[in-house]
Amino acid sequence: MKITTKINLLTTAWMLCILILTNFLVFFLFMKNTVTMDENMLFQKSKDIMAEIHLNQSSSQMEETLRDSLTEHSFIRVIGPKNKVILHETNDKLLSKKIKGKYTTKKQTQTHIIFAEHGEEQVLVVRVPIKNGTNFKGSLEIAERLQGLEARRELLRVILISSTVIAAFLSLLGGRWLANMIMRPISNMIHTMEDIEKSGVPKTISIQDNTKDELQTMAKTFNRMIARLQLNIEKQRQFVSDASHELKTPLTVIKSYANLLRRHGLKNKKMTDEAIAAIHLEATRIQKMTETFLDLAELENETLLETDQFDLVSLCKSIIKQFKQVYKREISFHYKENQILMDGDELKIKQVIIILLDNAIKYSNEKIDVFLEGHENQVLVRVKDYGIGIPEDEIQHIFERFYRVDKARSRETGGSGLGLPIAKSIMNLHKGEINLISTQGEGTEVILRFSQKNNLLK
Ligand SMILES: Nc1ncnc2c1ncn2[C@@H]1O[C@H](COP(=O)(O)OP(=O)(O)OP(=O)(O)O)[C@@H](O)[C@H]1O
Numbered sequence: 001m002k003i004t005t006k007i008n009l010l011t012t013a014w015m016l017c018i019l020i021l022t023n024f025l026v027f028f029l030f031m032k033n034t035v036t037m038d039e040n041m042l043f044q045k046s047k048d049i050m051a052e053i054h055l056n057q058s059s060s061q062m063e064e065t066l067r068d069s070l071t072e073h074s075f076i077r078v079i080g081p082k083n084k085v086i087l088h089e090t091n092d093k094l095l096s097k098k099i100k101g102k103y104t105t106k107k108q109t110q111t112h113i114i115f116a117e118h119g120e121e122q123v124l125v126v127r128v129p130i131k132n133g134t135n136f137k138g139s140l141e142i143a144e145r146l147q148g149l150e151a152r153r154e155l156l157r158v159i160l161i162s163s164t165v166i167a168a169f170l171s172l173l174g175g176r177w178l179a180n181m182i183m184r185p186i187s188n189m190i191h192t193m194e195d196i197e198k199s200g201v202p203k204t205i206s207i208q209d210n211t212k213d214e215l216q217t218m219a220k221t222f223n224r225m226i227a228r229l230q231l232n233i234e235k236q237r238q239f240v241s242d243a244s245h246e247l248k249t250p251l252t253v254i255k256s257y258a259n260l261l262r263r264h265g266l267k268n269k270k271m272t273d274e275a276i277a278a279i280h281l282e283a284t285r286i287q288k289m290t291e292t293f294l295d296l297a298e299l300e301n302e303t304l305l306e307t308d309q310f311d312l313v314s315l316c317k318s319i320i321k322q323f324k325q326v327y328k329r330e331i332s333f334h335y336k337e338n339q340i341l342m343d344g345d346e347l348k349i350k351q352v353i354i355i356l357l358d359n360a361i362k363y364s365n366e367k368i369d370v371f372l373e374g375h376e377n378q379v380l381v382r383v384k385d386y387g388i389g390i391p392e393d394e395i396q397h398i399f400e401r402f403y404r405v406d407k408a409r410s411r412e413t414g415g416s417g418l419g420l421p422i423a424k425s426i427m428n429l430h431k432g433e434i435n436l437i438s439t440q441g442e443g444t445e446v447i448l449r450f451s452q453k454n455n456l457l458k
Pocket residue numbers: 355359360363364385387388389390398403404405406410414415416417418419420421443444
């Protein structure tokens with residue numbers, strides 16, 4: 001069953017329940033009130049009669065008083081002890097026959113149901129003792145068919161039933177309108193999702209009015225999610241196209257050297273050596289590049305780090321020691337604290353520092369300075385070189401994937417333009433920052449900034 005139909009039926013059923021309940025209440029109260037009013041009228045009449053009859057009246061005079069007080073379809077009796085009917089005036093024989101006289105010493109009200117000419121009918125009987133100062137023992141009994149009440153009850157029943165039917169119909173219409181209004185954005189979303197499913201292309205939903213309700217929030221969230229998806233798809237597409245473009249150059253070199261070897265065989269020793277060396281170099285480059293691609297893909301998927309506490313001072317010392325041994329370059333380490341403990345992924349932070357030192361070595365020939373500073377609320381790692389630097393207008397692109405300032409030189413140095421983007425991703429995962437300051441011809445400084453939460457100074 002559609003959700004709109006469900007909402008519609010449920011609201012109508014609920015509305016009907018409320019209506020039926022209130023109608024019963026109205027009906028019951030109305031009937032009760034009307035009978036009470038009739039009852040009061042009969043008591044008032046009994047009072048009036050008693051005021052008129054005094055017992056020294058002759059019975060014919062008393063009978064006349066009673067007769068004058070008769071209303072339509074009623075009787076008035078004076079009853080003595082042992083239910084003896086002393087006087088009886090009536091204009092409704094059937095009523096007199098059905099209701100037996102009853103002596104009472106207390107005020108009394110009774111309702112009877114009799115089977116009259118047109119079916120069941122209610123009769124109201126009131127009895128009051130006659131007290132007029134004498135020792136006469138008797139009671140006055142007045143009975144009246146409640147014909148008006150029957151008619152009013154019928155009318156009320158018709159009104160209540162027809163108003164319930166009309167209300168149920170209106171509620172069905174209103175519920176339908178309400179359900180449609182609520183479901184419109186959801187239906188929109190379903191259609192868009194079906195479109196996405198069919199075409200495989202993420203699409204956003206059009207939001208017409210600015211109602212700021214939950215449904216609009218849902219639609220906006222959906223659109224944000226789709227926008228992120230589109231961005232990711234775009235990034236992925238870009239990455240695949242960039243990566244294949246990057247792989248093309250070394251593969252072309254390998255292919256042309258392989259062709260050369262195929263054509264000329266291994267006759268020319270010099271050429272053969274050159275070809276094998278070139279093929280080896282390019283294959284190594286491809287291998288390194290694919291490793292980097294995998295690194296980057298892994299970082300993209302990671303949202304939570306497996307962190308541990310480690311000492312940044314000893315980490316920097318060990319990396320610098322290795323670099324000095326391998327590259328035989330002058331690298332100075334400047335630090336004040338003997339230990340700076342921080343929470344993070346040690347291997348990944350190590351990778352960032354290696355990326356920066358690798359660049360400093362590749363793009364400079366002078367000495368390199370590494371500064372480690374622990375402040376109250378942050379830790380800074382600065383890697384500074386005095387090399388070729390980066391032109392001002394290129395700095396903004398430096399963290400983009402595959403971006404290299406001097407492609408020819410980078411090829412010489414074996415760079416693929418993925419070092420800094422990887423470093424940035426790792427810093428993002430650590431909620432840290434990476435900034436680069438550079439002046440062409442003077443040198444470059446890269447600053448890593450870790451926030452206070454990550455570190456504990458010792
Ligand atoms: N210290 C630096 N001095 C001068 N230029 C730099 C420095 N660091 C980076 N660059 C420039 O920024 C570009 C991007 O650096 P990145 O580390 O991302 O890639 P890469 O070094 O070319 O290759 P990879 O690091 O992937 O081997 C480099 O090609 C280079 O032109």
